[in-house]
Amino acid sequence: MRHDRPRHLATADDCVEQLIERVGKKIILGLPLGLGKPVHFTNALYQRAKADASIELHIVTALSLVPPAPGSGLKARFMTPIIERLYGGVPELDFARDVLKQRLPDNVKVSEFFFQTGAFLKHDEQQRRYICTNYTHAIRDLRALGINAVAQLVAADNKATPEHISLSCNPDLSLDLFQQLRAAETQEKPIALIAECNQNLPFFALDAAIPASTFDFILQNDSTDYPLFPVPQSRINAVDHMIGFYASSLLKDGGTLQVGIGSLGSAVVYSTCLRHQKNTDWNKLHRSLKLAEQFPVTAKEGGTGPFKQGLYGCSEMMVEGFLHLLEAGILTRNVYPDAELQEQINQGAVDPQHGDDARLKHGVVMHGGFFLGPNAFYQNLQRLPEDQRERICMTSVNYINNLTNHRFGDQRLKVAQRINGRFINSAIKCTLNGALVSDGLEDGRVLSGVGGQYNFVAMAHELPDARSIITLRSTRTSKGKTDSTIVFSYGHCTIPRHLRDIVVTEYGIADLRGKKDEEIYLALIRIADARFQPELLKQAKDAGKVAPDFQLPSAWQRNTPAAIEAALKPFQDASLFPPFPFGTELTDEELQLQQALQYLNQNTATLAGKIRTFAQALVFGFSGDQHAKLTKRMKLNKIDSFSSWYQRRLLILGLKRARIPSQP
Known part of the structure; x- marks a missing residue:
C-alpha cells in the first residue's frame, strides 16, 4: 500500500x-x-x-x-x-x-x-x-x-x-x-x-x-479559491411566524435543539430569540393565544422564560440560525466528551461555570454535520473568534443522527448530552392517523429526500425526555387552488404513524404521542384550516375513527388566515415578526418589487385570473413617473416594444395592488 x-x-x-x-x-x-x-x-x-x-x-x-x-x-x-x-x-x-x-x-x-x-x-x-x-x-x-x-x-x-x-x-x-x-x-x-x-x-x-x-x-493553487454557493434568506410570512412561535413554546431551557433550513426553521429561531431577548413581548402573544389553556403540552414540555441555562445544538445541518442563537446568548449549554462528567453536570453535582476540572475545557455548544446558507453566514463563520469557533464541532452525521455507539462517543455519552431534545423538522402533508409526508408524492416521484428526518424522529422516541416536532403549513395553494395539507390519507409517507409525536401548524399544536386514534384524528382536525375541517371530520366518521355524534367546536372554526393576520398585527406594528428578521440579500427596491410580483403570481394562477389581471393592467397600469426607480430597476423605464409596454403596465398594476408607495 x-x-x-x-x-x-x-x-x-x-x-x-x-x-x-x-x-x-x-x-x-x-x-x-x-x-x-x-x-x-x-x-x-x-x-x-x-x-x-x-x-x-x-x-x-x-x-x-x-x-x-x-x-x-x-x-x-x-x-x-x-x-x-x-x-x-x-x-x-x-x-x-x-x-x-x-x-x-x-x-x-x-x-x-x-x-x-x-x-x-x-x-x-x-x-x-x-x-x-x-x-x-x-x-x-x-x-x-x-x-x-x-x-x-x-x-x-x-x-x-x-x-x-x-x-x-x-x-x-x-x-x-x-x-x-x-x-x-x-x-x-x-x-x-x-x-x-x-x-x-x-x-x-x-x-x-x-x-x-x-x-x-x-x-491547491492561487486559482482554486472561489466564492461559496449561497442559499439566500427566505421570506417569513405570518403563517410561518405563527408556526415558529408555537414551536418556540415547546423548547425547554437547558435542552437540546435540532432545526432545519428554510423559512420555517428561521421562524423557529426568530421566536426563540424573541422569547429570550424580548420575553415580555413573547409572553404577551403567548397569553393572547391562550397557549397554556389551549395546548397544555407547552406547559408540560416547554417553557415561557428566557434561556438561563441555554441550549445545546445537535443538528445534522448547522443552519445560519444557530449562529444567531449563539450571538443572542441562547446557544450556551456546553456538552463534554466524557459521559461521567456530563451525567454529573446534568445531576447538578458539577457546576461547569465554576469547576476547576480540566475536562471542562473541552466543552462545545454545537455539533453539526454540514452547513449551508447565505453569504453572510459564511462570512460570519470566517470572522468568528477562534475560541468561539472551537465551541462548534463539525462532525460525523453518524455521531449526530442516532444513538448507536461511535468512535467519537458511545450511546451513554449521547444520551447524557442530548437531554430535553427537541428535534424540529418540516413536512408537506400529514394524514389524520399521524403519518407524515416530507420527501415525495404518492405516485412515487421524489421531491427531495428522507435525509436525516427519520433518524431524528426515531431518536426522539428513544431518548427519555425528547420530542419530535413537525412543522406544517395547514394549506398549500397551487394554480389558484387551495388544499389542506392535513388529509385523511395519502399514498406515500416518510414517517409512519407509529412514530407520530407533535405536529404544529399556524393554528396550534397536536400532541399525538401515545394517544388513542380518535384523539389523534381530532387533534389534527383541530389544527387544520377551518375550510377543510367538515370534510376531514366526515371522512374520519365514515371510517369509524370518530364518534358519529361529535360536532366541530365553534372555536375550531376560527382557524382562518384572517385570524392569523389579526393575531400578529399588533406585534408587527411594533416591528416584531418582520419578513426578514436576519437580513436579506435583496435591496429595498427589490423587496417592494417582490411584493408586486407576488400579487401578480397569485392573481394569474388561473385562466380567469389571467384575463382579469391583464384587462386591469390595460386600464390601471399607468402611473407616470410615480414608480420611476422601480421601473428603472426592472429596465422598463424605456419602452421599446409592445412586450415591454405591456410588462410595464402589469408591473404598475402589481405595485398599486400591493400598495407600494410612490417613488418619483
Whole structure:
C-alpha cells in the first residue's frame, strides 16, 4: 500500500490524470452533499469523460446545487440582476447543469440520495436513478455501489494545525467513509481520495480536522479559491411566524435543539430569540393565544422564560440560525466528551461555570454535520473568534443522527448530552392517523429526500425526555387552488404513524404521542384550516375513527388566515415578526418589487385570473413617473416594444395592488 500521501498538484487536470492512473477508467465517484463539492476537480473530470467515451463515470452524491433559472417576462427582469449578483463569481457544476438539461453523455451517470427540492419532479431519468436512503445509511449504500474515489472541498493552511486539513462544511459522511474505504483498500482495488482547497471555507478543528495524509491528492493553487454557493434568506410570512412561535413554546431551557433550513426553521429561531431577548413581548402573544389553556403540552414540555441555562445544538445541518442563537446568548449549554462528567453536570453535582476540572475545557455548544446558507453566514463563520469557533464541532452525521455507539462517543455519552431534545423538522402533508409526508408524492416521484428526518424522529422516541416536532403549513395553494395539507390519507409517507409525536401548524399544536386514534384524528382536525375541517371530520366518521355524534367546536372554526393576520398585527406594528428578521440579500427596491410580483403570481394562477389581471393592467397600469426607480430597476423605464409596454403596465398594476408607495 502507498505511504507517500499526499501528492500536491497544481491543476485539476493533473488530479484527473492521477486519478485515472490510480483507479482506472471505471470511476465511481462520491461527492459530498451540498456545499462540499470540489467544483474545479469535478468539472475537469466530467469534461474529460465527455471527451473520452472509454471513461465510465458514475457520480454518487446528494443536493447538487445549481443557481435558479431567471424565468421569463417580469420574473426574468427581476431575477437576472439578483442571480448575477449572488452567483456571478460562483463556478457552476457542469454535470449538475447537464443533468437538469438532460444532456449527460451515455458514459456518465449521476445518482443522488437527496434532491434540490422539486428540481426533478419532471425529470424521469433522475427519478429512476434516485437512491432512497436514510442519511445514516448513505455510507453503507455508497460502498455497496463500489465507490473507488471521493473528492471534497476542504479548508487548509491553518497555522495551528499545519499538517491537518479541515473537512469544514462536510465532515458528515467523509469522516467515516474515508476510514472505511482505507480499511478495505487493496492493491487490486485501490481507492483515491482527492482534496480541493478553498480559503473561503472556514477552518473547523476538533473532529473535522484530519491529517493531510488522509488524501492521495491535494489540489491547491492561487486559482482554486472561489466564492461559496449561497442559499439566500427566505421570506417569513405570518403563517410561518405563527408556526415558529408555537414551536418556540415547546423548547425547554437547558435542552437540546435540532432545526432545519428554510423559512420555517428561521421562524423557529426568530421566536426563540424573541422569547429570550424580548420575553415580555413573547409572553404577551403567548397569553393572547391562550397557549397554556389551549395546548397544555407547552406547559408540560416547554417553557415561557428566557434561556438561563441555554441550549445545546445537535443538528445534522448547522443552519445560519444557530449562529444567531449563539450571538443572542441562547446557544450556551456546553456538552463534554466524557459521559461521567456530563451525567454529573446534568445531576447538578458539577457546576461547569465554576469547576476547576480540566475536562471542562473541552466543552462545545454545537455539533453539526454540514452547513449551508447565505453569504453572510459564511462570512460570519470566517470572522468568528477562534475560541468561539472551537465551541462548534463539525462532525460525523453518524455521531449526530442516532444513538448507536461511535468512535467519537458511545450511546451513554449521547444520551447524557442530548437531554430535553427537541428535534424540529418540516413536512408537506400529514394524514389524520399521524403519518407524515416530507420527501415525495404518492405516485412515487421524489421531491427531495428522507435525509436525516427519520433518524431524528426515531431518536426522539428513544431518548427519555425528547420530542419530535413537525412543522406544517395547514394549506398549500397551487394554480389558484387551495388544499389542506392535513388529509385523511395519502399514498406515500416518510414517517409512519407509529412514530407520530407533535405536529404544529399556524393554528396550534397536536400532541399525538401515545394517544388513542380518535384523539389523534381530532387533534389534527383541530389544527387544520377551518375550510377543510367538515370534510376531514366526515371522512374520519365514515371510517369509524370518530364518534358519529361529535360536532366541530365553534372555536375550531376560527382557524382562518384572517385570524392569523389579526393575531400578529399588533406585534408587527411594533416591528416584531418582520419578513426578514436576519437580513436579506435583496435591496429595498427589490423587496417592494417582490411584493408586486407576488400579487401578480397569485392573481394569474388561473385562466380567469389571467384575463382579469391583464384587462386591469390595460386600464390601471399607468402611473407616470410615480414608480420611476422601480421601473428603472426592472429596465422598463424605456419602452421599446409592445412586450415591454405591456410588462410595464402589469408591473404598475402589481405595485398599486400591493400598495407600494410612490417613488418619483
